[in-house]
Amino acid sequence: MRILSISGQNIASLAAPFRIDFTTAPLAGAGLFAITGETGAGKSSILDAMCLALYGDAPRLSAGARGDKVPDAAGEEISAADSRAILRRGAATGWAEVRFTGRDGADYIARWQARRARDRVEGKLQSVARSLARAADGQVLAAQTQAVSEQVAALTGLSYEEFRRTVLLAQGDFDAFLRADTGERAALLEKVTGTxxxxxxxxxxxxxxxxxRAAHAQLLARAAEHRLLDDAARAALTEEIAAKTAATEAAAAERAGLTEALARHRRHAEAQAQLQTAAAALAGAETRQAEAGPARAQLERLERAAP
Known part of the structure; x- marks a missing residue:
């Protein structure tokens, strides 16, 4: 968010129309500047106008109790927290306007206006009029108080309280902060900044x-319970590991021999089965050969007689 200009009329002590443009010289090139003037000159009124245009509220309205009443020119009393109380005495209408760049990079115009009935100084205060428009084409995006506040908060990324605590530090809060001791100052800093x-x-x-840290201490205590081996014990373990390694290699060799023997036994069993099958086939062939003896003798006689 970036404030581009602040303008208004009849805001507290500022009677004449005013406009502060941050996009033109000399403020356009000023990285840091101060608002100075005599008491009552309208320094705080400029900041009030900015807050009124954006959020419809101002820090000076939050300074008093919400239940306090102040007299009005129309002969009635209004709440001290009513934004219309900032309207300059003797004025029939007053307004504040802020042109700003939103989070989306576009420029917008937020406006606040208070007026009296029939635009007369003694007229009854009317409802505050607020609006939010797009600067490029003047299209009004919101014209109701709640809708304007929601749109401004969305475009600036700040609610009124967040804006007041980060962009605008009220004079009373700052004075209390300077006079407080270290403990109170920390509490006030939390209150002002919301930290x-x-x-x-x-x-x-x-x-x-x-x-x-407690878990780490427990782990250290458990680690301290384990002691390192001396040279003799470590040498004994090394010898034991070497013996077991040799035994493991011998067992592996024996297993390889047994595996080969088992394979030979399996091949022998298969050969035995094949031999039995062949013997049975031979016996059957011999039987069939014996049965064919008479026929073979007959065949021999026929062969001899054939010529």
């Missing part, structure tokens, strides 16, 4: 660190 979350994260990190 209480980081304190909770720090506590959890500390607790997890302590738990990790």
């Amino acid at each position: 209480g979350l980081y304190r909770a994260v720090s506590i959890r990190v500390y607790e997890r660190t302590e738990a990790a």
